[in-house]
């Protein structure tokens with residue numbers, strides 16, 4: 001059992017798993033039927049259902065199309081009945097929006113996640129509310145390019161809705177993945193970049209700096225690689241903490257910004273024939289549940305794919321303290 005779990009890398013959830021109860025007891029957390037490989041959408045819906053911030057905002061607005069059916073599906077998932085919730089209308093709506101263009105083809109969880117957030121932006125009548133939903137996930141960053149000869153810097157600010165973290169083939173820690181994401185790269189030789197000051201191509205360094213962190217921090221472990229025209233999956237272990245202190249990992253940036261894990265999307269199997277499931281922390285009783293389409297059960301073989309953390313502090317939108 002231990003060897004299986006070491007691969008699983010969810011040891012932080014041990015404590016939580018002891019509380020795993022099957023759906024005989026009311027949990028306000030209903031399963032979802034699998035329609036045409038909808039496990040990817042199903043797992044994301046479970047994480048969205050555990051994100052009370054987004055359900056509360058959706059409940060306040062009138063939308064059409066995807067936001068409307070998402071709101072209904074999430075409300076149905078919280079109903080006090082043991083049967084799987086009906087979310088066919090939501091899936092149908094995604095299909096009508098040409099999202100699941102090819103039925104019976106599995107999608108990437110991050111692709112579905114970004115599409116749902118995009119549809120909310122486009123189709124919600126209340127644009128301010130739609131923006132609030134986007135802001136929940138918005139990670140502001142600055143990309144910079146510095147000439148190594150004259151030291152002049154070109155910067156550009158932008159935002160991301162999740163942190164894409166590339167995993168290595170052997171052992172990974174979330175902290176390590178994050179450090180390599182934010183580590184600058186030196187560009188030399190044929191990779192030299194044009195410097196406006198020097199008016200020619202010069203060796204330079206480029207990187208990404210964090211400007212602000214959102215309430216809900218989504219991280220996407222990039223396990224899929226394209227090799228020789230086929231997609232392969234890196235099944236390696238990634239350890240991640242249940243609570244996360246940004247000021248410790250990215251020393252230059254943040255004051256105490258603590259995050260607590262509340263949802264994990266898991267991908268098991270191969271790149272092309274995989275299955276998505278989700279661990280979510282119940283919004284009220286704070287226990288961990290495992291959602292595998294229509295039922296709740298313990299499954300040992302799995303690999304974390306997306307991690308969602310929630311900032312513990314109540315203050316919103318504050319700026320990071322720079323410490324040199």
Ligand SMILES: [Zn+2]
Nearest residue numbers: 147150195198
């Ligand atoms: Zn220069």
